[in-house]
Each structure stands twice: as C-alpha cells, then as structure tokens.
Amino acid sequence: MTVPVLSLKDITKVYGRGDAEVRALRGVSLSVERGDYVAIMGASGSGKSTLMNILGCLDVPTSGRYHIDGTDVGSLDERRLAVLRNRKIGFVFQSFNLIPRMSALANVELPMAYGGVGAADRRARALAALEQVGLSDRVRHEPNELSGGQQQRVAVARALVTAPALLLADEPTGNLDTASTEDVLGILDGLSASGRTIVIITHEDDVAAHTKRVIRLVDGQIIEDRRQAPVDGLPPRMPEVIA
Amino acid sequence: MSRLEILRFALRGLAANKLRSFLTTLGILIGVAAVILLVAFGEGASQSIQQSIQRLGANTLTISASFAGGGGGAGGGRVSAGQNAGPRTQARSLTLEDARALTDREQVPSVRSVSPVVTANSATAVHEGASHPIAQLVGTYPSYFEATNKPVESGTYFVNDDVIAARKVMVIGRTVAEGLFGTADPVGKPVSVSGVPFTVIGVLKESGSTGMQDADDVAIVPLPAVQQSLTGFGALGSIIVQATGADATDSAQAEVTAVLNQRHGITPTGTADYRILNQATLQETVSSTIGIFTALLGAVAAISLLVGGIGITNIMLVTVTERTREIGIRKAIGAPRSAILGQFLLEATVLSLVGGLVGVAIAFAGTRFTIAGISPVLVPSSIALALGVSVGIGLFFGGYPANRAAKLRPIEALRHE
Ligand SMILES: Nc1ncnc2c1ncn2[C@@H]1O[C@H](COP(=O)(O)OP(=O)(O)OP(=O)(O)O)[C@@H](O)[C@H]1O
Ligand SMILES: [Mg+2]
Numbered sequence: 001m002t003v004p005v006l007s008l009k010d011i012t013k014v015y016g017r018g019d020a021e022v023r024a025l026r027g028v029s030l031s032v033e034r035g036d037y038v039a040i041m042g043a044s045g046s047g048k049s050t051l052m053n054i055l056g057c058l059d060v061p062t063s064g065r066y067h068i069d070g071t072d073v074g075s076l077d078e079r080r081l082a083v084l085r086n087r088k089i090g091f092v093f094q095s096f097n098l099i100p101r102m103s104a105l106a107n108v109e110l111p112m113a114y115g116g117v118g119a120a121d122r123r124a125r126a127l128a129a130l131e132q133v134g135l136s137d138r139v140r141h142e143p144n145e146l147s148g149g150q151q152q153r154v155a156v157a158r159a160l161v162t163a164p165a166l167l168l169a170d171e172p173t174g175n176l177d178t179a180s181t182e183d184v185l186g187i188l189d190g191l192s193a194s195g196r197t198i199v200i201i202t203h204e205d206d207v208a209a210h211t212k213r214v215i216r217l218v219d220g221q222i223i224e225d226r227r228q229a230p231v232d233g234l235p236p237r238m239p240e241v242i243a
Numbered sequence: 244m245s246r247l248e249i250l251r252f253a254l255r256g257l258a259a260n261k262l263r264s265f266l267t268t269l270g271i272l273i274g275v276a277a278v279i280l281l282v283a284f285g286e287g288a289s290q291s292i293q294q295s296i297q298r299l300g301a302n303t304l305t306i307s308a309s310f311a312g313g314g315g316g317a318g319g320g321r322v323s324a325g326q327n328a329g330p331r332t333q334a335r336s337l338t339l340e341d342a343r344a345l346t347d348r349e350q351v352p353s354v355r356s357v358s359p360v361v362t363a364n365s366a367t368a369v370h371e372g373a374s375h376p377i378a379q380l381v382g383t384y385p386s387y388f389e390a391t392n393k394p395v396e397s398g399t400y401f402v403n404d405d406v407i408a409a410r411k412v413m414v415i416g417r418t419v420a421e422g423l424f425g426t427a428d429p430v431g432k433p434v435s436v437s438g439v440p441f442t443v444i445g446v447l448k449e450s451g452s453t454g455m456q457d458a459d460d461v462a463i464v465p466l467p468a469v470q471q472s473l474t475g476f477g478a479l480g481s482i483i484v485q486a487t488g489a490d491a492t493d494s495a496q497a498e499v500t501a502v503l504n505q506r507h508g509i510t511p512t513g514t515a516d517y518r519i520l521n522q523a524t525l526q527e528t529v530s531s532t533i534g535i536f537t538a539l540l541g542a543v544a545a546i547s548l549l550v551g552g553i554g555i556t557n558i559m560l561v562t563v564t565e566r567t568r569e570i571g572i573r574k575a576i577g578a579p580r581s582a583i584l585g586q587f588l589l590e591a592t593v594l595s596l597v598g599g600l601v602g603v604a605i606a607f608a609g610t611r612f613t614i615a616g617i618s619p620v621l622v623p624s625s626i627a628l629a630l631g632v633s634v635g636i637g638l639f640f641g642g643y644p645a646n647r648a649a650k651l652r653p654i655e656a657l658r659h660e
Contacts, residue, residue, distance in 0.1 A: 059652065079580070082574070082577050082578065111577055113248055158576065162577075
C-alpha cells in the first residue's frame with residue numbers, strides 16, 4: 001500500500017487554560033488515501049475548523065502525530081513548514097481571504113511567487129488556473145470588484161495553481177448561493193476526477209453528497225466514517241453532471 | 244523567492260497607501276534636509292568669519308586707541324591691557340612715537356614689524372572723469388602689506404624711500420581698479436584723491452569679499468603722503484604689529500602692553516587708553532563659539548530626524564496591524580518568515596531612503612542660496628550621517644513591527660480582525 005496523503009494519530013487540541021479551557025479535539029485519528037474526496041461534517045463547535053487548520057499546518061495540535069505525504073509535520077521548523085504549505089497544500093477559506101487591492105491574477109500568482117516560479121511561467125499557469133475556474137474574463141479585477149462566487153473561484157484557482165497534493169476547503173460554499181455553490185462544487189468534482197486529494201468541511205448534505213467519503217465529528221471526536229464511493233472512482237455526482 | 248520579488252511586494256504595499264507613504268517620507272525628508280542645511284549654514288558662517296579674521300593678517304596684533312574706558316564691552320578676542328578700576332590718567336591717542344617705540348628690539352623682541360596706520364574714510368578717487376569712492380584709504384608703511392596679508396598682483400609695492408619722501412604713490416584694490424579703470428591696466432596711471440594727485444604703482448591680489456565689507460575696496464599709500472594731504476599729522480588710527488611667529492603673539496602682546504603702559508603712564512591698576520586685538524585669540528574664540536553654535540543647530544535638526552523616525556515606526560505599526568490578516572493569508576499560502584520580514588523591512592527602508600535622498604537633493608538645492616550674507620558650505624560627513632541615520636531609523640524602527648508580523652502563526656494572523 002502506498003503512503004497515505006494524510007495520516008493523523010490521536011490529535012488533540014486544547015484552547016485556553018484553567019476555567020477557560022476548551023478541548024476542541026479529543027483524540028482524532030484519520031488516514032486519507034491519494035485521490036480521496038472527503039467531507040467533514042458536524043454541528044457548529046464540534047471542532048471541524050480546528051481540525052482543518054491543523055491539517056493545513058496553519059495551527060499546531062496540542063498532542064498527537066501528523067504526517068503529510070509521509071513527512072512528520074511536528075518535526076519541521078518554521079522555514080520547512082512554509083515550504084510545505086506552499087508546495088503540498090492548497091487552502092480554500094469560507095471567507096475567501098483574497099488579498100485586497102491585488103488583481104485576481106496577482107492573487108493567483110502569489111503562491112508561485114513564494115514558491116520561486118519564474119515570472120513568465122507563473123503568469124501562464126495563473127491564467128490557466130483562472131480559465132479552469134471559468135474566470136478568464138476577470139483576471140484584471142480586484143477582489144472588491146468580484147461577486148462572492150467569483151471571489152471563491154479565484155480562491156480555488158489560487159489553491160490549485162501550485163498543483164498541491166492536498167486541497168483543503170473550510171466551508172467553501174458557506175457564503176455562496178445555490179448557483180455559485182454548484183459552480184464551485186463542479187470545479188472540485190473535476191479536480192477530484194483528475195486525481196487530486198480533497199478534504200472539505202460542510203454543513204450541507206447536498207455538498208457532502210458530492211464526496212466519496214463522509215466523516216462526522218461530534219465534540220471533537222469522529223463518530224462516523226462512511227464511504228459512499230471508491231477512492232479510485234469518479235466522484236458520485238460526476239456522472240449526473242456529465243449526463 | 245527573489246529579492247526583487249520582495250521589493251515589488253514592498254513597493255506595491257507602499258503604493259496602496261500613497262498619501263500615508265508620502266507624509267511619512269516627508270517627515271524623514273525634512274529631518275535630513277534640516278540636518279544637512281543647518282550644518283552647512285553653520286560651516287558657511289564659520290568659514291566666512293574665519294576668512295574675515297584671517298584678512299587681519301597672520302600673527303598680528305591690532306592696537307587701536309580706546310577712549311571708551313572701563314574695560315568690558317562686546318566683541319570676542321578683545322583684550323584690554325590693564326583691567327578696569329582705578330582713576331585714569333589723561334587718555335592719550337596713539338602716535339608715531341608709540342609705533343617707533345615698538346620697534347625697539349630689546350624691549351619687544353617678539354615683534355617682527357610695526358606698521359602705523361591712518362585711515363581716511365570716504366575719499367573719492369577720480370581718473371579721467373571716472374570716479375570711485377574708496378571705502379578705505381590707508382596710509383601706512385610697507386610692512387603693512389605683509390602683516391595684513393595683502394600681496395600685490397601687478398605692479399609693485401611702495402618702499403621705505405617712498406615713505407621718507409612722502410611720495411604720492413598708491414596701491415589699489417581690485418574693486419577700486421575696476422571702478423576707475425575698468426579692464427585697463429591701472430599701473431602708472433594718475434589718480435586724484437580729493438584733488439591730490441597720486442600715481443598708481445600696484446594692484447592688490449583679489450581677496451574676495453565675504454558678507455558685509457568689500458575687502459578689495461581699498462587703496463594703500465605711504466603714511467606721510469596721506470597725512471600731508473588728507474588727514475593731517477595727528478593721531479594714528481591704529482598700529483599693526485606682526486609677531487615673529489604664530490606662537491609669539493602672546494608674548495608680543497605682553498611686550499607691547501608693557502611698552503605702551505609705560506609710554507602712556509598707565510599704572511597696573513589703571514584703565515588702558517588703547518586696546519589690542521589679538522588675531523590668534525580672536526580666531527580661537529570665534530571658532531569655538533561657532534562650533535557650539537553649529538553643534539546646537541545640528542542637535543535641533545537631529546531631533547527632527549528622530550521625530551521623522553518615530554513617524555516611520557508609528558506608520559509601520561499601523562500598517563502591520565492593519566494588514567495582519569493579509570500577513571496571515573500570505574503565510575497560509577506558504578510565505579516564509581523571511582519574505583514577510585523582508586517585505587515590511589523594505590517598505591520601511593524605502594520610505595526612509597526615499598525621504599533621505601530627496602532630503603539630500605533639497606539640501607543641495609538649498610545650499611545654493613546665500614542667506615544673510617552667508618553662503619552655506621556642504622559638509623560631506625553631515626550628508627553621510629543624515630542619510631545613514633535615516634536608513635538606520637528605517638531598519639531599526641521598521642524592524643520591530645516587521646519582526647512582530649513575521650513571527651505570527653498563520654492562524655493567529657488570520658483570526659485578527
Ligand atoms: N482560538 C480559539 N480560542 C478558544 N477556543 C476556540 C478557538 N477556536 C475555536 N475554539 C473553540 O473550539 C471549539 C471548536 O471550534 P471550531 O471552530 O473548530 O468549530 P466548527 O466545528 O468549525 O464550528 P462551525 O461549524 O461553527 O464553524 C469551539 O467550542 C470553539 O469555541
Ligand atoms: Mg468552522
């Protein structure tokens with residue numbers, strides 16, 4: 001068996017201290033294979049975002065071990081962690097998090113700038129990524145000139161432009177209407193079909209229905225891990241879209 | 244991630260808030276320009292005053308009659324022989340005999356030459372219809388030229404024979420030469436001063452005027468010639484004594500004082516009826532005064548530079564706080580700490596460097612103007628210092644907020660509102 005893209009063992013996260021102590025994660029163990037498409041569901045406050053931030057190396061767990069692509073994240077120093085975030089992970093936020101006063105193109109180019117990709121190559125790949133999310137006609141627009149759905153598509157383009165091993169999305173459709181939600185999910189389905197590993201957080205069963213596997217969190221613990229499609233197959237809603 | 248790339252990010256960050264960047268730069272600009280300009284003015288003032296003093300001649304004492312009495316009074320380097328108090332005997336003016344007494348090798352060994360001087364003010368010289376009011380018509384001895392550092396450029400000096408014979412010959416300054424003769428050669432030409440005919444025998448080398456008085460608007464003639472025709476054989480205006488060397492001025496002053504006290508009947512407690520201006524003492528006093536003055540100016544300017552620096556810190560703190568979320572996003576997509584640190588450090592450095600360079604340019608432009616008769620003189624070290632300090636301020640004061648930004652964990656930065 002190949003090395004899993006993600007592998008968590010007994011991850012816990014405690015916020016605060018004393019009376020204010022919150023145990024957001026209470027021992028989460030999880031393994032995600034290459035090509036899987038996972039939805040993490042659960043009630044508000046169940047620890048989904050906390051888990052996602054740890055997966056994206058934006059935060060550090062209180063205890064437990066975490067490997068990405070076989071690399072032990074806990075053993076990395078600040079500089080290597082930055083490289084890891086840059087090369088292996090693409091993160092899509094619920095609140096888009098584009099950099100203001102920078103064009104869509106510049107926003108998508110940014111991770112490659114930090115990754116040391118040459119200017120011409122960078123431009124070509126950013127344009128290709130924007131085309132992939134259907135925004136070729138909006139490359140010069142700044143975030144405040146784009147609709148929420150368009151901003152989120154720019155954010156997806158930014159996350160996938162470095163061809164990361166892992167695409168993480170924390171409620172990517174939480175702020176979007178149905179049509180935009182369908183746009184974004186269509187893009188994610190396409191990425192999954194092309195073999196990308198994706199983990200998304202969602203509240204909505206409709207969104208979860210697009211994925212191959214659904215994990216349910218309650219009070220910082222996994223209480224259900226259900227597979228709805230094989231890892232190496234197409235995402236379950238894909239055929240419908242094609243048909 | 245290349246340096247150029249980080250610089251581009253920094254410039255973009257600055258451009259995003261143009262007015263703020265401009266105002267911050269302005270603070271540094273004013274500080275740097277003020278430091279350089281004020282120091283340049285101090286230096287200019289110092290040089291111009293030193294020049295005026297040097298024009299008194301090297302190692303000279305100027306003795307002049309003092310009827311004011313009672314010591315004190317303004318003026319650096321003025322030294323009264325015999326201090327105040329005590330009843331004054333009848334005040335006597337300086338005479339040719341006083342001057343002769345000072346040539347006594349035994350009593351005044353430190354004196355090299357003695358030049359009695361009378362000055363006729365506002366004498367008008369005429370040559371073939373052209374007339375020029377000579378600011379200073381000096382009657383003296385040949386030693387005057389050397390003592391007061393006035394070399395002849397064309398023609399000759401007058402000599403002792405001319406003095407004995409009271410010949411009506413004249414050495415004129417550049418301003419007088421131009422006033423009377425234009426571009427023609429004045430040597431050998433006749434000039435009449437208040438109806439008295441003189442012959443020009445030499446033209447002084449231009450000494451260059453600084454500030455108030457034109458040192459080239461002068462004519463020098465043998466002492467008796469001017470006494471006979473213009474001033475009469477009365478008191479001398481002053482006596483210029485040249486010491487044998489730079490280290491002999493003080494002893495020369497003591498010797499001269501002793502001789503004159505004796506001749507004028509001044510008791511050790513009495514008030515002298517003459518005063519001695521010692522060029523060396525004057526120069527020291529003036530240069531130390533100006534040094535303090537320049538240092539004060541520089542300090543005031545340095546404070547404004549510091550205030551400019553605090554402005555940069557302030558702006559960088561605001562910028563970093565305001566853009567914490569942006570920093571979080573950048574870190575989340577893989578910006579290393581060095582890139583974040585570099586970007587904000589560069590923003591601060593560009594602000595201070597641009598401010599500093601424009602400040603230097605403005606200071607350069609400013610030093611072309613002459614203000615109150617003082618032409619500023621750029622001091623290169625002040626430019627280096629001001630620029631160095633402004634960039635240092637950028638790095639140092641920008642470094643703190645930049646480092647704070649770079650150290651944030653991505654999630655902390657992202658949660659910042
Ligand atoms: N920075 C923090 N400091 C203290 N407690 C926190 C912090 N972040 C989250 N928590 C707590 O941790 C628990 C899990 O939060 P988390 O954001 O992971 O929930 P979630 O499942 O993403 O909820 P939602 O669906 O509303 O986004 C919550 O009880 C929350 O109050
Ligand atoms: Mg959440």
